[in-house]
Structures are given as structure tokens and as C-alpha cells.
Amino acid sequence: MKKGFSAFFALFLIVAAPFTLGEQSKKTYELIYQDLQRLTQHILDLEKTTGQNSEDIQALKKILQELLTLSLRFQTEQASIKEDQKQIPSQFQVVLAKLDVLNTKLNNFSSELLEIKEIVLTPPEPQPAEQSDEEESKESPPTEQKTEETKTETKEENLGEEELPEIPQLSPQEVYNIAYSDYLNGNYQLAIDGFTLFLEQFSSSPVADDAAYWIGECYFSQSKFEEAATQFADLILNFPEGDKIPSAYLKKGLSLLELEKKDEALSVFKLLISKYPFEDETRIAQEKIKEIRKTNA
Numbered sequence: 384m385k386k387g388f389s390a391f392f393a394l395f396l397i398v399a400a401p402f403t404l405g406e407q408s409k410k411t412y413e414l415i416y417q418d419l420q421r422l423t424q425h426i427l428d429l430e431k432t433t434g435q436n437s438e439d440i441q442a443l444k445k446i447l448q449e450l451l452t453l454s455l456r457f458q459t460e461q462a463s464i465k466e467d468q469k470q471i472p473s474q475f476q477v478v479l480a481k482l483d484v485l486n487t488k489l490n491n492f493s494s495e496l497l498e499i500k501e502i503v504l505t506p507p508e509p510q511p512a513e514q515s516d517e518e519e520s521k522e523s524p525p526t527e528q529k530t531e532e533t534k535t536e537t538k539e540e541n542l543g544e545e546e547l548p549e550i551p552q553l554s555p556q557e558v559y560n561i562a563y564s565d566y567l568n569g570n571y572q573l574a575i576d577g578f579t580l581f582l583e584q585f586s587s588s589p590v591a592d593d594a595a596y597w598i599g600e601c602y603f604s605q606s607k608f609e610e611a612a613t614q615f616a617d618l619i620l621n622f623p624e625g626d627k628i629p630s631a632y633l634k635k636g637l638s639l640l641e642l643e644k645k646d647e648a649l650s651v652f653k654l655l656i657s658k659y660p661f662e663d664e665t666r667i668a669q670e671k672i673k674e675i676r677k678t679n680a
Contacts, residue, residue: 555585559594571601592618592625603634612638629655633664636671645675 553561562577578594578601585591599614615635619628636651652668659665 555581555588558584559588559590562594563597566597566601569604571605574598575601592622592627595622596625596627596631599631599634603638606641608638608641611635612642629659629662629664632659633668636668640671640675645679649675 558577558581562574562581565571565577566574575598578598581588581594582591588594595614595618599611599618602608602611602614612635615631615638618625618631619635622628625631632651632655636648636655639645639648639651649672652672655662655668656665656672
């Protein structure tokens with residue numbers, strides 16, 4: 384009997400052992416799984432925090448880049464202002480010098496007017512009713528002396544006016560070069576003023592047609608196509624033998640094209656081709672004609 388019970392108990396242990404071990408393994412797996420879940424959540428939280436920090440860093444970088452851009456733009460504008468101040472045309476400096484001379488003359492004139500006013504408003508000194516010839520002769524020398532002093536002062540004033548520095552006169556080439564330099568530097572309005580002054584003062588110059596042409600180029604560069612077309616038309620009319628005429632025809636046609644006046648531009652391009660068939664501008668005009676015909680087709 385004892386042997387049967389022992390055998391039964393041993394059999395029970397053998398059967399129950401896997402179930403006990405299975406429950407322990409299951410609990411172990413659950414604990415490991417929970418730990419893995421917590422670690423995963425912790426990693427996600429870390430990634431989220433890192434992403435936010437990265438976004439903040441990118442935002443700071445963007446702000447710093449904008450500040451750097453603004454700083455560079457400010458420095459560029461400051462340098463441009465200084466360069467513009469250096470590039471003030473000499474004719475304006477001459478005008479300022481003339482104004483200084485005029486102011487000096489006006490000041491001298493005002494001083495003379497004040498002296499005359501004092502003389503006129505000063506009442507005459509009373510004289511005795513009877514005066515001997517001797518007293519008159521005694522008083523006359525001071526009058527002559529005063530006249531000599533007045534003459535001396537007048538001479539000194541005239542000498543002072545003569546000693547004023549003469550204003551230097553610019554040559555035609557200097558005026559042209561100043562205006563052309565303004566054009567190259569993008570100071571188009573200053574260039575227009577300079578070339579206009581050149582045409583007013585030196586209309587018979589051999590480069591007068593060039594000056595008129597660059598005025599048109601200044602307008603064209605500013606996208607003022609109406610003014611540019613008018614300027615190139617005036618150049619063609621006033622300087623028909625100039626070497627800039629082919630370019631003037633081309634730029635006039637391009638200006639009209641920008642103004643959506645295709646028919647007029649087409650006529651100008653055809654006229655350029657017929658009058659100057661071997662110029663480089665003619666090849667460009669032919670290409671523009673093809674483009675106009677394609678758009679009209």
C-alpha cells in the first residue's frame with residue numbers, strides 16, 4: 384500500500400511540475416513585457432523631447448540667420464550710401480561752390496547797405512550860423528581825409544572780391560565720363576541728368592548721339608519703356624548718321640514689345656533689318672519677329 388501511494392505521489396509531482404514552471408515563466412514574461420513597454424514609452428518620450436529641442440534649435444538658427452542677413456544688408460546699404468556720396472557729379476559740386484561765392488557777395492552787399500542806411504538815417508550835426516573862412520578851411524581836411532579812407536576801404540573790398548577762387552570748368556569729356564560712370568554703377572537718374580546736361584552744353588560734340596543713346600538705356604534699365612521708346616525715337620530722328628542707330632532701332636522695338644505694342648515693334652524690327660542687314664542687332668530682330676509670329680499664330 385505504501386508503495387502504491389509513493390508511486391502515485393511521484394506521478395503527481397511529475398504531472399504538476401510543468402504547470403508550476405509554466406506559471407512562473409508566464410509571470411516572468413509578463414514582467415519582462417511590462418518592462419519593455421515602459422522602456423519603449425520612455426524612449427518615445429525621449430525622442431519627443433529631443434524633437435522639440437531640435438525644433439527649438441532650428442528656430443534659433445533661423446532667427447540668427449535672419450539677424451545676420453539684416454546685419455549684412457545694413458552694412459551693404461551703409462557702404463552704398465558712402466559710395467553714392469563719393470559719386471556726386473562734379474557739376475553739382477561746382478554749383479555748390481558758386482552758391483558759396485554768391486553768398487559771400489550777398490553778405491558784402493548787405494554790409495554796404497547797412498552802412499548806407501546808417502549814413503542816411505544819421506541826422507546832420509548842427510553848425511553855427513556864422514563860420515569864418517579859417518574854420519571852414521580847418522574842417523575841410525578831415526572831409527578829404529574821410530574820402531581817402533572810403534576809397535581805401537572800397538579798394539580793399541574790391542581786392543577781397545578779386546581774390547575769390549575761380550570755379551573750375553569741366554571739359555565735355557569729363558562731363559560725359561561722370562555721367563557714363565553713373566550709368567555703369569546703376570545710378571540711372573544721375574546718369575540721365577549728367578547726359579542731359581552734356582547735350583545741353585555740348586550738343587555739337589562727336590559723342591552727342593552716344594549721350595542720347597545712354598539716356599534711353601537708363602530708362603530701359605529702369606523698366607520705363609514708354610520713356611525709353613520716346614528717347615530712342617528722338618535719337619533716330621536727331622542723329623540719323625550716328626553709330627548707335629541700329630542699337631536704337633533694336634531697343635525701341637524691344638521697348639514697344641514690353642508695352643504690348645507688337646504691331647509697332649514688328650514694324651521697327653522690319654525697318655532695322657531692311658536698313659542694316661549685316662549688323663548684329665539685325666539677327667536679334669529676326670529672332671524677335673519669329674517669336675511675335677509664333678504668339679500671334
